[in-house]
Amino acid sequence: MTVIVVGAGLGGLRAAESLRGQGFEVMVIGDEPHLPYNRPPLSKESLKGGVEVEGLHFRRKHDDIDWRLGAAATGCSLDQRAVYVDDAKYPFEGLVIASGIRPRHLPVPGPQPPVLRTADDALRLRERLTPGTRLLVVGAGFIGCEVAATARQLGCEVMVTAFDAEPMIRPLGAELGAAMKAHHEAHGVEFRLGVGVAEFHEDGATLADGTRLTADVVIEAVGSVPNVEWLHGNDLDLTDGVLADNLLQVAGTDAPVVAVGDIARYPNPRFDDVPRRIEHWNLPTETGKRAGQTLGSLLRGEIPEGDFRPMPAFWSDQYDLGLQSYGQPALGTAVLVDGEWSGDCIVEYVRGDEVIGVVGVNRTKDLMRYRQDIGSA
Secondary structure, three states, X not given: OEEEEEOOOHHHHHHHHHHHHOOOEEEEEEOXXXXXXXOHHHHXXXXXXXXXXXXXXXXXXXXXXXXXXXXXXXXXXXXXXXXXXXXXXXXXXXXXXXXXXXXXXXXXXXXXXXXXXOHHHHHHXXXXXXXXOEEEEEOXXXXXXXXHHHHHHOOOEEEEEEOOOOOOHHHHOHXXXXXXXXXXXXXXXXXXXXXXXXXXXXXXXXXXOOOEEEOOEEEEOOOEEEOOHHHOOOOOOOOOOEEEOOOOEEXXXXXXXXXXXXXXXXXXXXXXXXXXXXXXOOHHHHHHHHHHHHHHHHHOOOOOOOOOOOOOEEEEEEOOEEEEEEEOHHHOEEEEEXXXXXXXXXXXXXXOOEEEEEEEEOOOHHXXXXXXXXXXX
């Protein structure tokens, strides 16, 4: 039986390996020309030290997977069991949706700024981050703040602007976000927060309050959009990614199809029964392996079994601070339980009487117990 995996990122790789290990013939279709590689370093150590994608490649367990790289899937018919890449048609018996996300762009006038998603994006940006370069970062999430920190270490002058009141406010909360802002400011980063962008220019941007910001380089880092367009016309729920059940079987079709990684929206009983799409670094691996098991069962005519309860986790390195998290902090209220907001600390995120997430700043060892405790009740 032939399985097609659409998406050559980490989630697609792990699903492909799982299915190949079960004896299925596997083809992977990817839009980038590169084999699967590690993305988190692109805004941190790789951007600072120079980008060589070969050094970021993941180790691959199988040499007999068919990689079709450099062209994105443009359509799909679940009724006909086929994926299309322009005029080419690839039939399948099972399908893995692993097409991931792309950076979102603000719908404002002016030239569209570059983004940081791929190794090629990072290479182009790295060439421009020379000492004295004025960099404007639009967006104060993790990518924007990591780029800001890296650019300061490279000797750039950096300004960050965002509509949010504090950097990284959604995952961290206002208090820890404000503390991270102060840390960036201590390293020379300027912030213009609480106001949106009205227009982009070749040399900067005009904010909604009329402020004109000038820069040599502008980068946009304002969130992501799931790559679902190639799935249109199949009556799937594509509201925010691809809706799937707890075992990652795609809802709304009788075809043997699963979704993995950043594009998958599924319930996690560790927290509740609400389907969510989560972009944390460990989930492509975990969803890829689980989806491979689910799809293998479907193709063998078996009923998938189990209870998928992954623990979301992420980390971020900014200057001398290492942030690490488990659970879903964005679902809770931040409570400082150890340390100071402005330094090394542990912050729990509480929903009702339950700790639903945790963030530690330079406290990696102290977070280990949370991996077992969060959502274990």
